[in-house]
Amino acid sequence: MNQENSFVQFKKIDKSYDGEILVVKNLNLDISKGEFVTMLGPSGSGKTTTLMMLAGFETPTNGEIYLDSMPISKIPPYEREIGMVFQNYALFPHMTVQENLAFPLEVRKISKSETKEKVQKALDMVELGNFGTRFPAQLSGGQQQRVALARALVFEPRLVLMDEPLGALDKNLREQMQYEIKHIHDRIGITVVYVTHDQSEALTMSNRIAVFNDGVVQQLSTPDILYEKPQNSFVAKFIGENNTLNGVVKEINGSTCVVDLDNNQGTVTALKVNVNEIGEKTQLSIRPERVSIDKNISGANTFSGKVEELIYLGDHIRARLDVCGNNEFIVKVPNEGSFNHKEGDTLNLSWNSEDVRALDI
Amino acid sequence: MLLRSVDDSQINTVFPNTFEEYKKWDKEKDELPPEEVYKALFQELAYGEKVQVGRALTRMNYSKSGWKSLIKKTSRAIKKVVKKDEFPDSYKEFFIETNEKWADPTYWYAMGQMVNNQTSIYYWNAIDRTFDQELNVVQQEEDRRVYVQTWLKTLKVSIYVTLFCLILGFPVAHLLANLPLRYSNLLMIFVLLPFWTSLLVRTTAWIVMLQQKGVINGVLVWLGILSDDGRIAMVYNETGTLIAMTQILLPFMILPLYSVMRVIPKSHMRAAQNLGAKPVMAFWRVYLPQTIPGMSAGGLLVFVLAIGYFITPELVGGKDGKLIGSWIAYHLKTTLNWGLTAALGAILLGFMLIFYWLYNKIVGIDNIKLG
Numbered sequence: 001m002n003q004e005n006s007f008v009q010f011k012k013i014d015k016s017y018d019g020e021i022l023v024v025k026n027l028n029l030d031i032s033k034g035e036f037v038t039m040l041g042p043s044g045s046g047k048t049t050t051l052m053m054l055a056g057f058e059t060p061t062n063g064e065i066y067l068d069s070m071p072i073s074k075i076p077p078y079e080r081e082i083g084m085v086f087q088n089y090a091l092f093p094h095m096t097v098q099e100n101l102a103f104p105l106e107v108r109k110i111s112k113s114e115t116k117e118k119v120q121k122a123l124d125m126v127e128l129g130n131f132g133t134r135f136p137a138q139l140s141g142g143q144q145q146r147v148a149l150a151r152a153l154v155f156e157p158r159l160v161l162m163d164e165p166l167g168a169l170d171k172n173l174r175e176q177m178q179y180e181i182k183h184i185h186d187r188i189g190i191t192v193v194y195v196t197h198d199q200s201e202a203l204t205m206s207n208r209i210a211v212f213n214d215g216v217v218q219q220l221s222t223p224d225i226l227y228e229k230p231q232n233s234f235v236a237k238f239i240g241e242n243n244t245l246n247g248v249v250k251e252i253n254g255s256t257c258v259v260d261l262d263n264n265q266g267t268v269t270a271l272k273v274n275v276n277e278i279g280e281k282t283q284l285s286i287r288p289e290r291v292s293i294d295k296n297i298s299g300a301n302t303f304s305g306k307v308e309e310l311i312y313l314g315d316h317i318r319a320r321l322d323v324c325g326n327n328e329f330i331v332k333v334p335n336e337g338s339f340n341h342k343e344g345d346t347l348n349l350s351w352n353s354e355d356v357r358a359l360d361i
Numbered sequence: 362m363l364l365r366s367v368d369d370s371q372i373n374t375v376f377p378n379t380f381e382e383y384k385k386w387d388k389e390k391d392e393l394p395p396e397e398v399y400k401a402l403f404q405e406l407a408y409g410e411k412v413q414v415g416r417a418l419t420r421m422n423y424s425k426s427g428w429k430s431l432i433k434k435t436s437r438a439i440k441k442v443v444k445k446d447e448f449p450d451s452y453k454e455f456f457i458e459t460n461e462k463w464a465d466p467t468y469w470y471a472m473g474q475m476v477n478n479q480t481s482i483y484y485w486n487a488i489d490r491t492f493d494q495e496l497n498v499v500q501q502e503e504d505r506r507v508y509v510q511t512w513l514k515t516l517k518v519s520i521y522v523t524l525f526c527l528i529l530g531f532p533v534a535h536l537l538a539n540l541p542l543r544y545s546n547l548l549m550i551f552v553l554l555p556f557w558t559s560l561l562v563r564t565t566a567w568i569v570m571l572q573q574k575g576v577i578n579g580v581l582v583w584l585g586i587l588s589d590d591g592r593i594a595m596v597y598n599e600t601g602t603l604i605a606m607t608q609i610l611l612p613f614m615i616l617p618l619y620s621v622m623r624v625i626p627k628s629h630m631r632a633a634q635n636l637g638a639k640p641v642m643a644f645w646r647v648y649l650p651q652t653i654p655g656m657s658a659g660g661l662l663v664f665v666l667a668i669g670y671f672i673t674p675e676l677v678g679g680k681d682g683k684l685i686g687s688w689i690a691y692h693l694k695t696t697l698n699w700g701l702t703a704a705l706g707a708i709l710l711g712f713m714l715i716f717y718w719l720y721n722k723i724v725g726i727d728n729i730k731l732g
Contacts, residue, residue, distance in 0.1 A: 057631055078634045078643075090632035094650045103646070104636035155637065 006030035006066075007191055008054065008159065013063035015049055015215075023049050025215040027063070031193065036185050038194040038202040041212030042238070050212075051161050051195050056080050067158065083152035083160040087167060089144050091136040097123070097147050098132040104155040122154040125184065142173045149181065153190070162194045166201065178204045199239050203227070211235050227287075232274050233359040236285040243291070243329050245284040246361065249275050257358055259284060265324035268301050270356035282358045288318075288330040290355040293339075293347050302350045305329060307343050323349065363710075366703035369480040375417040376405050380476045386469075394469055399452035406436050407443050423698065424482065424492070425471035427462070435459050470494035483704035488512070508688070508705075515684040516712075518602060518674075519667035525607040526614035526663045527656060533611075534618035534655070539627070556612040564673045567605040571596035571677070597679030605677045610666055614659035621655030657724050665713055685709060 008031040015024040024046040031037045039047040052058040054065060056077030064071045072080060092100055098119055105115040123129050126146035136144055145165060152160050162181075166174045182205045185192055196202055202209045203223045210220045211234070219231045230236035233244070247259040250267065257272040259282055268284060275282045305321035316332045317339055323329040331349070333339050341347060373380060378401035386394040406414065414436075421428035438459045442448065449455035456463040474482055474492050485491055485498055489506040493499045500506070533552065537545050555563060570576045573592045581587040595601055625648065633643035671686030678684070685705060692702040720726070 055631075055635060057634075076634075077631070078637050078639050080635075081637075082635065084632070084635045086628045086632055088626060088628065090626060090628040092629060092633075092647050092651075094653075103633070103638070107636065107638045107642060151636070 007033040007035075007068060008193070009066040009069075010050070010054075011064050011066065013050070013053065013060045013065065015046070015053060015058065016061045022061075023215050024053075024060075027215075027217060029210060029217060029220065031191060033191055034189045036182070036192045036194065036205060036207045038196060038206040038209045039212055040196055040199060040202040040209050040238075042197060045212040046215040047195050047197075047210075047212040048163060051163055051193060054159075054193060055082055055084050055161055081155075081158045083155065083157035085145075085148045085152045085160070085162040085165040087164045089136075089148035089165075089168075091144055091147055091151070093136055096133050096135055097128065097139070100136065100147060101132075101151050101154050104151065108155060118154055122150040125153070126150045126180075141169050142177065145169060145177060146180075149184070153184075153188070157190075159191045159193065162192065164196055165194075166196075166198075174201070175204075181205060203239070211238060213238070229273075230285065230357065230359070233283045233285060233361065236357065236359060241288050241330060243286045243288060243323075243326070245286070245324055245326060247282055247284065249278050249280045249282055249358065252278060256353055259358055261324050263325055266303065268356060269353040270358040271354055273357045274359040281361045283361045285357045285359055286351055286355060288332045291331045291349055291351050293319075293331065293333060293349060295350060301353060301356065302348065304346050305331075305349050307341055307345050307347060310341075310343055319347075321347065321349070362703055363707050364703075365699050366483050366701075366707050367479050367481065368700065369420075369475060369482075370478040371413075372417040372420045372475050373478055375409055375413050376402065379405055380472075383469075383472060383476060388470075392466055393453070393464065396451065396453050399456050399463075403439060403452045403455070406432065407439050419697070420700075421472070421475065423486070423700070424474050425468060428468065428471070431460055431462050431468070435463070467494065480700075483700040484708070486701055487704045487708055508685075511683065511685050511688060512708075514599070514681075515668060515686075518599065518606070518684060519664050521603055522606045522610060522667045523614075523660050523664045525603070526611050527660060529607065530611055530614035530618055530659065531652075531656075534615045534622055537615070537619045538622035538625075552612055552615055555608070560609065560672060561676075563609055564605055564676045567601070567608070567677055568596055571601055571604065596677050597682065599678070599682045601677040601679065602674045602682035602684070605673050606667060606670060609673060610663045613662045613666060617658035617662065618652065618655040621652055621658075625651050653724065657720065661717070661720060664716065668712060669709060 008029075010027045010029040013024055013027040014022055016022045023044075027046075027050060029037075029050075039050060041047045049058060053060050056072070056075065059073060064073055066072065067080070067082075092103070095103065101119040101122055102115050105118060110118075119132070120129065123132055126149055128143060128146055128150070131139065131143065131147075136147065139147065145168075148165065152162075165181075166177050169177060178201055181192075185205075194202075194205065203226075206223060208220060208222055209226055211218045211226065213234050219226060219235045221229075226235065227240050230239060236242045237244075245261055245265075245268065247261040247268065250258045250260045252258075252272060252275075255272055256269055257275060259268045259270055261268060270284050303323055305323035307319055308322055308327055309320040311318040311320075314335065316334050319331045319333055319341075320327070321329045321331060379398060382397040382401045383394060386398060418429045418432055421432070435456065438455075442455075453463075462468060471492075471494075473494075473496055474480060482492065486501075487508050489501045489509045490498050491501050533548070537548055537552070539545075540548065568575070572578070573594065575596070577595065578587065578592040582589055582592065587593065595604065629647050629651070630640075630643050633647040634640065638646060669686050670684060671690055674682050674684045675687050675690070678687070689702055689705045689709070692698045692705070717726075
């Protein structure tokens with residue numbers, strides 16, 4: 001992505017609260033207009049801090065944030081024109097839903113009639129048209145969530161930030177709201193920066209995902225690339241399910257490499273992703289659905305594994321195997337009616353070398 | 362206890378016949394009561410129980426001073442007569458002979474307010490009113506008017522103390538609720554330590570601080586801000602009462618405020634700013650309204666405590682810093698005028714109920730929150 005295209009730009013951002021430990025390290029991130037970008041990571045990875053810097057509640061220790069090519073570090077939060085949905089909604093309990101929504105318009109000195117119109121429009125958008133006179137405490141969690149969303153959008157901000165907005169909802173409602181937010185985004189085309197620690201939420205909603213760990217963006221990609229082609233072992237483990245095998249690089253042939261597994265468990269041909277030289281230690285990553293059972297794929301890696309546990313899940317059977325000394329090796333077997341092994345059986349496993357990624361350790 | 366403020370039955374049990382005859386007296390026609398009244402009074406004084414009569418006399422003195430000594434003197438004369446068994450022909454003449462005050466109708470008029478079992482005199486007394494000869498309500502003589510002025514002062518001081526507590530307590534409570542834990546804990550100790558200290562100790566400490574040769578004046582003189590003979594009188598007056606009461610009642614404001622502020626999420630101020638409100642605006646529109654339950658609870662608590670406060674104003678208030686509580690204590694313990702004590706107390710209670718009602722009208726009692 002080139003610089004002219006980027007609407008929000010983080011340039012060499014460092015952030016430290018105590019002057020010693022950096023919670024965000026050398027962050028470079030470009031977001032283009034209309035994009036839905038998610039910052040995903042475990043707690044303490046620096047994603048919320050990054051969001052707060054964008055909102056103006058924290059100042060970067062080093063570096064500069066640009067919004068629409070303008071540096072914004074010196075602009076106070078109330079002049080940034082950035083909407084935000086807070087973790088616990090932060091609806092004002094002493095105001096009705098209407099008053100909550102009218103608040104940002106009122107402080108902008110927008111006329112009463114226009115305010116009324118915009119408030120109603122925003123409420124209709126989140127399907128709460130008839131709830132204007134209620135107080136936040138009289139609404140359910142999902143409704144409060146929608147009010148918070150409407151309030152963040154009603155003053156037509158340049159950008160909307162969301163800080164784990166669905167964290168307080170139960171699972172079904174969360175999924176429903178994910179689609180709803182996504183649809184609203186599609187409809188009005190606003191730029192969204194979303195923070196979550198829930199990977200399925202990130203995969204569902206985002207155009208691109210920035211995976212945070214330890215204050216550093218580990219990978220910034222579209223959801224499919226993130227899942228299919230993780231750049232390092234953290235991303236591989238954090239997104240989706242993942243089997244790992246440890247070993248040492250034996251030879252490198254262009255884009256592939258041969259890895260000797262630890263404890264002389266055999267050799268594996270894998271994609272060279274994050275290894276550079278022979279003799280380097282590596283962690284191999286294989287997705288559970290990419291492992292075949294009882295099929296002979298030419299040129300593939302073949303191994304045998306003992307069945308430790310079988311779990312029937314309807315559409316597929318989840319098998320936990322002992323493969324090359326790793327007894328947490330998961331294989332998802334599609335339920336095609338032909339699987340008739342029992343626990344304790346030894347299976348023939350095979351996988352394509354393109355599906356194994358040699359990553360850092 | 363409140364019944365005492367209207368109860369007048371005690372004297373009626375001592376002088377039942379006298380009052381019975383008294384009611385027959387036609388004040389238009391005769392200047393003085395008829396012979397029967399004097400006779401009844403003679404008999405009831407002669408054979409009445411001494412302690413009971415004594416109490417009745419105290420009561421009579423409330424309606425007109427001079428009653429007590431007059432009747433005591435007369436009683437002695439009556440006792441002599443009874444001893445000698447020489448009953449007079451005309452009791453009226455006997456009374457007037459004994460003491461010419463018996464010919465003064467104002468004494469008899471004052472008796473009129475006691476003939477019923479109930480009286481409102483204590484309430485009227487509590488607002489500087491009394492009865493005249495025809496039992497009309499009139500102002501007390503000028504040198505006996507103290508209560509109205511004291512009531513107003515009590516209200517004024519209570520309102521000021523509540524306001525000062527709010528002004529001083531709000532920032533402290535805000536700091537308590539928002540500082541990092543180790544600082545806020547220390548601050549909490551500073552709030553609670555005086556709260557746990559004896560009221561008397563704190564009040565006397567204020568005397569040490571504020572008196573003319575006290576710490577504050579001393580420092581100001583030492584700094585050259587005041588000249589030695591320009592020392593400010595800060596104690597034994599209303600200023601002293603205000604300062605000491607504010608300090609003593611401050612925790613009652615801080616604690617409810619704190620407990621309310623503590624649960625206001627910090628994200629609210631951020632949200633308000635994010636929505637475009639400057640910090641002052643965000644505070645005014647979002648933070649302050651949410652502290653109303655705490656302000657109300659603290660305000661009501663401080664006001665109710667202040668309006669009935671007694672030890673501190675008594676000690677640091679001097680002559681013009683005394684509040685109604687001091688008068689209640691004075692009448693309860695010194696003059697033993699329990700009727701007036703009860704009336705003052707009842708009015709105080711009434712005030713509080715009125716304020717409570719007003720408060721409920723304006724803010725709503727459901728809005729009160731101690732945490």
